[in-house]
Every structure is written in structure tokens, then in C-alpha cells.
Amino acid sequence: MMHKELYLFVDGKPQKTVIRNYSHTDFDSLIDVQRASFPPPFPEELWWNKEQLAEHVIRFPAGALCAEVGNQLVGSMTALLVNMDDYGDNHDWETITGGGYIRNHNSNGDTLYVVDICVIPEYRKTGIGKWLMQSMYETVVQLGLRRLLGGGRMPGYGAYAHELSPENYLDQVISGERKDPVITFLLRCGRMPAGVAHHYLEDEQSNHCAAIMEWRNPFI
Template sequence: MSERFVVVQSSTEMAVRLAEIQRACFPDLSEEELMRPEHYLSHQKVFPEGQHAVLDTETNEVVASSSDLRLNVDFDHIQHRYMDAVDNNYLTNHDPAGEWLYGADIAVHPDYRGHGLSTLLYDARHRLIRKLGLKGHVAGAMPKGYHLHPELSIEEYVQKVMAGDLRDPVLSVQLKRGYQVHGIIHDYLEDPTCGNYGVFICWLNPERQP
């Protein structure tokens, strides 16, 4: 796997392919919230270091990507809309002095799942955090399995996922990577599989902790 797939900084000629990957990954996300080529071009302009892509060296095709920006975070006030956090997907609210990396997007094309590509991207994000000396990584995780359990409140669902009683296709993976749940974000985005909720998660840079 490590020989076939490599992480690179995304570039302008990848923008159309990156948008195709996101659309394939998030068919239930509202049209307004999907990233388009012009959004990826903006990401590469405002914070190129925070934009990663995975290349399949056998085909030279982009098969996965992640987008991040730097922000300062108030953990006492986590309620926000996704589109506000990412400035309508353009990331032009990126703060070069921000002490946290905010995960705007991570997407692995459905045809390439099961190859550990999300692990490559998370490792790249964590390396960037260490390189820049940031406090850590935060994101609004999408609880994509919540719609399968209408009998549960979102709080009950997340507690069961945290306890290992239920497996969520997104949140469970992030918890295994050392992320912690900080709270529930209401009306985070428009996706019925998530009930429009987000789960505010945090990974702490061990090099910044006392």
C-alpha cells in the first residue's frame, strides 16, 4: 500500500478531480455544501500546505483528498454551521496565526476504500500540525450511521459509538485515531444520514501538551 499510494500537496490541475471525488463520497450532502473546482482552487491559494491529495502511482490518478485551514477555537462555544466555519467552502477565513487545524473535508473515492488512504491523510494532517507547532486538529465529524437508529437521540447514539456498542462509518474511525468527542453540533450541515448533526472532535498535538 505504501508503495502504490502517496500523499502530495494538491495542485490546481487536480481541482476538477477533487470535486468529482467529493461528490462520489457524499451523495446525500446538499448541493450548496458540496465543494466545486473553484473551491479547491481557493484552498490552494489561501493555505496550500493544508491541502493534501493521495495519488495512485499505478494510474497517476488522484483518489483521495483532505482540506484544512487554521483557526482559533473557543471550546466553550462550539455551535456553528459548517458553511460558516469554511467560509462557504472557500476557506478564505483561514487565519495564518490560528492555533488549531480545522478539518474542512476528507474524502476517499468509493472505489478505493479499504486501502488505508484515510490513514495516510490523517497522518499527513498530524505531521503538518507538528511541523507548524499547532495545538491540534478539530473537526465536525459526520455521524453517517445515525439515520439507522431513529430510536436514539443523537447524544445516546454518540455515547454508544464511543462505548463501542455501535459502529459509525465515520466517527468510529476517528475515535480509533485518537480523536475525542467534545460535544454535539446542532444544524451543522444538511445531510439526512446525519440528522444534520455534527460531532465536534479534537485531536491534541502531544508535543504541545504539558
């Protein structure tokens, strides 16, 4: 199980932070994190619900992480194990995450698949998102998995969808011609592009597409 202590710098001041596995006692706080991270007009029904969170901690607690500063949760990250041969390259979020319930978690899978990562606005420039990602990389290594994989939204793409394919947009982000708030973050975390999934999720900003981004276990 994960329990990591570190310091985040908030307005230049260090704040002791813990990254750990979340549990049933964190459910209300995790929903508060979702509420702060995805305010209206984001649909409330797409925030985590307690039934989903219960599935996470029962089926795969190693993939259920949160970040805590003092007595406040400031971020979370969730993943499950899959065998990608069961889904193919052009998969969608709903299918591969079981609608966020991860009931399709495969304990024999070789890929740690990211379901969600979110950080409340006040802590988004502290590096905690990168630390959560690093903690999932450590889970990949600890479990002897092949890689971490997940679909990254491309919220900057919608404005260019009339002139660029999602593949071309991703190429331009990788070449440095454009910046995308999600894909650029994932690149900074060490994730590498592995393709584009069309109709990945209902997301007008991304024109419903996602970049499939991976991190390979360097010890395998």
C-alpha cells in the same frame, strides 16, 4: 510542503502511493474524486468547484492534501486554521469553513480545522483515509498548533433520532454498543470526542448533527 510516499495494499497487492499538496493542475481530478465519492442523489452543487479549490491552494496550501496512485487521484483532505474562540463549541460547517471557500482562514489560529475528507469507493478499505488523517496530524506538529478539530458526520444516527439524543448515540458508539461508519473511523484514527454540534450541516442521515472530534498535539 507535504510529499510522502507509501504503499497501499489493494486486493493484497502493494501499490505505490503519494500524499502531497494539491495544486491548480489537480482541480479536474479532485472534482472527479468528489463525484465518485458522493454520487447521486448527493447534490452535484455540493461537490468542490474550481473557485473553492483555488481558494484552498492560495490561502492555505499546507491544508490542501491529495492521495495519488499512479496517475490517479484517489482521495483528498482539506483544512484551514481557525481560532475556536471566534466560533464556540456549537458551531456549524458553513460558518467555520466559510462555505468551503476558507476565506476566513486565520494564519494566527491555533487549531487546524478539517473542512473535508473523501476517498473514492475502490480505495476505502486500503487505509488511505487514515494516512491522510495522519498527514494532517503531522501538519499540526510541524506548525506547532494546539490541535486538529472537525465535525464528524453520524450517518447511523438518523435511524435512532426518535429514541436517542445525538449525545447518547455518540456515547454508545464510544462504548462499543454501536458502530458508526464515520465516527468509528475517526476513533480508529486517534480522534477524541469533544462534544456534539446540533444543526451542523444539512444531513438527514445524521439528523443534521455532528460529533466534534479532536486530536491534540502531544508535543505541546
